[in-house]
Each structure stands twice: as structure tokens, then as C-alpha cells.
Amino acid sequence: xSDDITIPPATTRPVRLRPWWFLAGFAGGLAVMAALGRQxxxxxxxxxxxxxxxxxxxxxxxxxxxxxxxxxxxxxxxxDQILVIVGGNSVLLGVWQPADVMWSKRLQDLLGxxxxxxxxxxxxxxxxxxxxxxxxxxxxxxxxxxxxxxxKPATELSMLGITVYRYAFWQAYFAGQLMSYPDRDRQVRExxxxxxxxxxxxxxxxxxxxxxxxxxxxxxxxxxxxxxNTVPSLYAPAPPAMFRPRRIFEDTEGDGTNxxxxxxxxxSVRETEMKILRGTTALAYERAPHGGWRLSGWTHFxxxxxxxxxxxxxxxxxxxxxxxxxxxxxxxxxTKDEFAxxxxxxxxxxxxxxxxxxxxxDYGADYENEDYGDRIHLAPSGGQKLAVExxxxxTAIAKKLxxxx
Amino acid sequence: MTPSExxxxxxxxxPAPVVNxxxxxxxxxxxxxxxxxxxxxxxxxxxxxxxxxxxAF
Numbered sequence: 417x418s419d420d421i422t423i424p425p426a427t428t429r430p431v432r433l434r435p436w437w438f439l440a441g442f443a444g445g446l447a448v449m450a451a452l453g454r455q456x457x458x459x460x461x462x463x464x465x466x467x468x469x470x471x472x473x474x475x476x477x478x479x480x481x482x483x484x485x486x487x488x489x490x491x492x493x494x495x496d497q498i499l500v501i502v503g504g505n506s507v508l509l510g511v512w513q514p515a516d517v518m519w520s521k522r523l524q525d526l527l528g529x530x531x532x533x534x535x536x537x538x539x540x541x542x543x544x545x546x547x548x549x550x551x552x553x554x555x556x557x558x559x560x561x562x563x564x565x566x567x568k569p570a571t572e573l574s575m576l577g578i579t580v581y582r583y584a585f586w587q588a589y590f591a592g593q594l595m596s597y598p599d600r601d602r603q604v605r606e607x608x609x610x611x612x613x614x615x616x617x618x619x620x621x622x623x624x625x626x627x628x629x630x631x632x633x634x635x636x637x638x639x640x641x642x643x644x645n646t647v648p649s650l651y652a653p654a655p656p657a658m659f660r661p662r663r664i665f666e667d668t669e670g671d672g673t674n675x676x677x678x679x680x681x682x683x684s685v686r687e688t689e690m691k692i693l694r695g696t697t698a699l700a701y702e703r704a705p706h707g708g709w710r711l712s713g714w715t716h717f718x719x720x721x722x723x724x725x726x727x728x729x730x731x732x733x734x735x736x737x738x739x740x741x742x743x744x745x746x747x748x749x750x751t752k753d754e755f756a757x758x759x760x761x762x763x764x765x766x767x768x769x770x771x772x773x774x775x776x777x778d779y780g781a782d783y784e785n786e787d788y789g790d791r792i793h794l795a796p797s798g799g800q801k802l803a804v805e806x807x808x809x810x811t812a813i814a815k816k817l818x819x820x821x
Numbered sequence: 822m823t824p825s826e827x828x829x830x831x832x833x834x835x836p837a838p839v840v841n842x843x844x845x846x847x848x849x850x851x852x853x854x855x856x857x858x859x860x861x862x863x864x865x866x867x868x869x870x871x872x873x874x875x876x877a878f
């Protein structure tokens with residue numbers, strides 16, 4: 417009879433979770449995930465890596481980890497080679513240059529097997545960002561290395577790089593992978609201890625320290641790249657496309673070779689581009705007492721000070737900073753006076769960098785309209801010219817630093 | 822009898838050591854599942870909350 421069936425009271429039901437077993441499962445699960453994360457951190461899972469194309473960059477909410485970038489380098493370069501890491505922004509990333517003709521590939525061809533060139537540039541990055549962090553992290557594994565980045569003239573260098581890409585610095589910092597550099601350590605302390613940044617600092621420290629041991633960024637990046645992406649982006653904003661792994665995206669950078677002049681330099685934005693070109697130096701320069709131009713005192717101080725602090729002194733001789741010119745299409749529209757100011761700013765930047773111990777060079781003086789895909793990015797022909805100039809400079813640095821012994 | 826009652830009665834028919842082992846295994850699995858969710862949560866916490874485009878430009 418149904419009256420005989422008795423249900424035990426909830427407190428005595430045998431299916432209740434056992435707290436200690438649950439905790440053991442939690443700890444064990446975390447340990448397994450950390451082990452898998454560690455494995456991901458030491459694996460190069462970018463077999464066809466050319467550069468960080470937008471779908472595998474912060475533009476698409478994919479933040480390549482420091483370990484991931486180091487693994488890319490290790491998989492391609494031997495310790496007996498001179499490591500050449502390309503950092504900097506979209507110009508050095510090779511926008512308007514398809515992967516098979518991109519400038520850093522040409523640079524590798526010119527330098528030969530003695531060197532190993534890896535392009536870690538990212539759009540909008542500054543010299544202190546990801547490439548610089550990776551170079552510093554690999555300083556012991558690859559003691560013979562040259563780091564290349566680019567910057568505009570009369571512009572300060574940021575010690576920690578621009579905010580968007582600063583995550584790589586924090587990863588390396590909290591993982592204890594960076595060298596001791598008192599100026600930088602001081603700035604980091606000030607930034608983390610500033611009461612206005614308390615929430616951000618706590619977040620950075622918590623994530624940074626836990627990631628150091630648990631490697632969750634490495635694990636989930638690998639998962640997103642190889643099997644299942646869970647973060648929406650401009651390239652796959654919603655399911656089901658969002659779940660496709662990021663490895664399906666190919667390097668399809670456009671070719672700037674066959675563009676018409678109007679496609680390179682859109683008539684609708686030419687006026688704005690001219691304002692940008694003039695603005696780069698207009699505020700930084702003042703009239704010199706005996707004619708011509710000079711860098712204003714305040715700008716000179718700020719730029720020089722930033723150059724002094726941006727990189728540890730020991731790393732400056734192997735840091736090659738490129739100061740580029742905009743397309744002659746725009747520079748030729750400057751007045752003679754403005755043109756002189758523009759040229760002076762480039763000479764000044766290179767001289768100031770040399771004075772602070774950096775390797776530095778300018779480029780673009782004899783490039784033509786067709787060598788650019790737009791105001792600042794180089795088309796393949798410009799990229800080839802840049803590669804030739806940089807190869808010459810890289811070889812000179814290698815000789816100077818006794819890398820060729 | 823509701824499905825949960827059927828389930829409980831099924832469990833009760835099992836020997837006590839088996840039930841014990843089952844609940845332990847279930848507890849470990851639940852712990853591991855929560856660990857995985859926590860692991861993912863840490864990853865998402867590490868991602869910037871503001872999309873790139875608004876930070877960069």
C-alpha cells in the first residue's frame with residue numbers, strides 16, 4: 417500500500433555533497449587546469465604565425481599572453497641565432513603588405529639564417545608595449561637580441577607602453593619575468609599605490625598573481641585559438657560563429673601595390689591628414705632666435721626625460737627605434753618652412769635617442785607616393801625599402817655589440 | 822511516486838558503502854566542475870571590460 421512508503425527527511429538523504437570531498441575536487445580540478453595552463457604556456461600553438469592579425473589581437477578581445485609570444489619566438493628561433501623582435505605599431509606590423517611580401521619577412525631574407533626575425537607589432541602599440549616586454553623576458557635565453565620599434569618625432573616614450581597593450585607588462589611584472597629597473601619599479605609602485613587607482617591595482621595584482629601560478633590566460637587563449645572561442649569580437653560577435661576557434665582566421669592583409677592615388681589618399685580626409693601632419697610638430701617647435709625652428713624647451717625636457725626612462729640603460733644599445741616620415745604626397749604639400757620643421761623634428765628625435773644610448777634611424781626620405789598605402793603605412797615597395805635600411809642598421813648594431821663573434 | 826522519490830528509493834536499495842562512494846565521487850566531480858568555472862571566471866576577470874576601440878581611440 418502506498419501508505420507504507422516513507423521518504424527520509426531531507427537531512428538524512430544520502431545524496432548530499434560531502435564538503436571535504438567537494439573541496440578536494442575543487443583543489444584537484446584547479447591543479448589539473450593549472451597544469452594544462454602551464455602546458456599551454458610552453459606550447460607554440462600558432463603553427464602558421466605571420467604576425468598578430470586583428471582577429472588574434474586585442475582589437476578582437478584576444479590578448480596574446482607573454483608566454484604565448486615567448487613560445488612563438490622559441491618555436492622559430494634557435495639560441496645560436498641573433499633574435500630580432502619587431503614591436504611597435506601598425507606601420508611595423510605591415511599594414512598594406514600581404515604576409516608573403518611584408519617588410520619583416522624581407523628583413524629576414526636580407527639578414528639570413530644568422531638572424532631570426534619575429535614580428536610582434538600590434539596596431540597602435542608604442543615601443544614599450546608587447547614586443548619590448550617579450551624581448552626583456554627573453555633576455556637570458558636570447559642574450560644576442562635586437563628590438564625594433566617605431567615612434568613619431570617629438571613624442572614622449574611611455575615606460576609602460578600605452579594602456580591597451582599594458583596587460584603584457586603587468587603579466588610579466590607579476591610573474592617576476594622582468595629585470596630590476598628602479599625607475600620603472602618606482603613608477604609601478606606609484607601607479608599601484610595611488611588611492612585613485614585602488615580598484616584597478618587590486619584587480620591587476622589579483623589577476624596577475626593568480627595567473628602567474630594558474631596560467632588561466634594561457635589555457636583559455638589556447639582553447640580560444642585551437643578549439644572553442646568564448647569571447648565575442650567584431651569578427652564573430654555572437655553565437656554560433658563566436659564559438660569558432662580563432663585559428664580559422666587567416667592573414668588577409670590588403671596589398672597596397674595597385675591602389676590608385678585616391679584609394680591611398682582619400683580626397684575626403686586629405687585636409688584632416690594635413691592637419692595631423694602639421695600638428696605633429698607645430699606645438700612642439702618654436703621659432704629659433706636667429707631664424708628657423710627649435711624644439712621648445714618644455715617639449716625637449718619631456719621628450720628627453722621620457723627617452724631616459726623608457727628603457728633600462730642596459731637594453732638601449734640593442735633597441736632600434738625607427739622615426740618615420742609620412743607619405744611625400746602630404747609632405748610635399750607643406751610650405752617650405754613647415755617642411756623644414758618636419759625634417760628638423762626627425763633629425764632631433766634621432767639625435768636625442770642616440771644621445772640617450774639607443775640605436776635609432778629615420779626612414780622615408782626618398783620614398784615615393786606609391787611606397788605608401790596611406791599617409792603613414794607602407795605599401796610593399798616601401799616595406800622593401802625599409803627592410804633594406806633596417807637590415808643595414810641591424811647588422812651594424814650586431815657588429816657593435818659583438819653579436820657576430 | 823515522483824521521479825525524485827523513485828531516485829531516492831533506488832539509492833536506498835544500494836548497499837551503504839556504494840552510496841557512500843557515489844556521493845564522494847559526486848562531490849569530487851562537483852568540486853572539479855566549480856573549479857573549472859572559477860578558472861574561467863578568473864580569465865574573464867583578466868580581460869579588460871572596455872572594448873579595445875573605446876580605449877584606443
